Amino acid sequence: MRPTDRKPPMSLTRPHNRVTFNKVPEPTWAFWVIKVLATTVGETAADFLSTTLNLGLTNTTIVMGALLAVALVFQFRSRAYTPALYWVAVVLISVFGTLITDNLTDNLGISLVVTTIVFTIALAATFIVWYARERTLSIHQIDSTSREGFYWLAILFTFALGTVAGDLLAEQLNLGYLASVGVFAAAIGLVAVAHFVFKLNAIAAFWIAYVLTRPLGASLGDLLSQAKADGGLGLGTVGTSAIFLVAIVGLVIYLSVGERRTLRAATGAREARIGQTDTVGAHEE
Structure with a gap:
């Protein structure tokens, strides 16, 4: 079979919905570590900006919302997963998500029970519409603008x-x-056991664990940053945010180097296959 006889890749068969390489990382150990670090920063950075710097919830929400919008524009415009772009967006959406809930509870006086129910319904509705449109919730197939939009809304x-x-x-x-850190860590452990031992669906296991890492990171952030009189260790929002941001930057650099190596290897393998195909085609002619 000559190269021109082959079927075009899927990216050429869906012109109305730009298809790219998968736009999100594989859920490796580094993914989960950075996710927890990012959620911790989301909790402490929101408190630092709104309380320590006295920006207030409203001003902080506007500023972080604008920064998140810019980050997502770059993320959507990229053609493939780029560690720096992706994790900047995650950190910003972590901060913004915290600020949304703080506005609802502190500024509007809505109870935590009500907001928990509301966001549970919102997340479930996102998954239902996402699946109805795309027939999958897999993070291994975030390869179109539509799927990426659903993905970030779910996040x-x-x-x-x-x-x-x-x-x-x-x-x-x-x-x-x-105690909250222990409860949520144990819950994540149970999800892992349910997946690896009892064969819980991988997609369901991923999203359940993803939700649980948020309160785990938030509780960890509060534990480290809050005053000892309030049940914390008294490191403060500045110290805690700085430590975790440095850790995130280090891991993202590590992932970026690995991504470049993988891309070079994939490019070399693809060029080798193309060369072999051209050689076979020349012999057939």
């Missing part, structure tokens, strides 16, 4: 839901930050 709701769930457990139910 926003997971951060918001995780924030209110963490606050509900640690503060309103008076469980405390340390």
